[in-house]
Amino acid sequence: MGSFSMWHWLIVLAIVLLLFGRGKIPELMGDVAKGIKNFKKGMTDEDEAAHEAARPDPIRPEMSRTVDHKADETK
Template identity: 85%
Template sequence: MGSFSVWHWLIVLAILLLLFGRGKIPELMGDVAKGIKNFKTGMAEADSGAVSPPADRHTEEKP
């Protein structure tokens, strides 16, 4: 019940490549990176107070 050997990791890697294909894994990692970047940007905007409040829905229209 020790740690996995190199052969175990190679088999896992081969299965992942068969399931996702060669081009799919970098695409998924790029999407994860974009999500993290957007999250950090959103947190920075929230900290700086740059987020504008939503527009008031109850404004009266002038005739």
């Protein structure tokens, strides 16, 4: 009691095939796989953008210099 027999699984499979059709299930799985790939690509693109923003610009090194506080002091 509580576990499904082989006949239960065959009936469930038949209903799923009737609802979605034979060609629809692989198409759905392909769409799911594409979505996962795009999600992973988006995550790596965000990581690369964050690393690029954290790095100083090699073309404009003056942008990454700190202010010399002693130059501002007057006596």
